Amino acid sequence: MNDPRPSPWLHRYVVLTAWATYGLICLGGVVTSKGVGMAVPDWPSTYGQNMFFYPISGWVGGVFDEHTHRLWASTVGLMVLILALWLHGSKSLPLLRWGGGVLLLLGLLTAATVPHRMQDAIFLFSVGAVSVATGFCWPGSESAIPRLRR
Structure with missing residues (x-):
């Protein structure tokens, strides 16, 4: 990697x-x-x-x-x-990645079980997708300012 x-x-x-x-x-x-x-x-x-x-x-x-x-x-x-x-980056935060996965799953379950609550499913799925995406990208990048680097 x-x-x-x-x-x-x-x-x-x-x-x-x-x-x-x-x-x-x-x-x-x-x-x-x-x-x-x-x-x-x-x-x-x-x-x-x-x-x-x-x-x-x-x-x-x-x-x-x-x-x-x-x-x-x-x-x-x-x-x-x-x-x-x-x-998938090895530096991503596990909590962010797994939390996003849980939200993705909740969005899919809501869409499958309660069709008339599609707005809730779309919201959960979107928040989960953003969380998973930032878990892949954001933690792996380094700050341009040396003192802010890990």
Whole structure:
């Protein structure tokens, strides 16, 4: 982890993740420009079925665009999670990292069990994501002022 040489595979994966995110933004533009953003009214399911196993025969009209966008977003989310784990720093604060993980889990549980409280789930998930992100980045950086360094 302390090797000063950059990993070519990490660089390739970061570029792949960036392009996948760009593709997601483009798909979001298609969904928005066609006005089919709510073609599938429920989330995380698709018309009451598991989003990942929804039959292709049901992807008709705006559902095709919206559902493709959802699946692509899930893929990008998984790629970002893998990237975060790959970049996991050994200097990050364990309490910050684990606390953020707990908040992420609470957000997911709230979204799965109480769909009408989605604002709470989004808030918990967002706070957890910020906590986890700062746990990876912030503690590993050093201050420019020598007396403030650890």
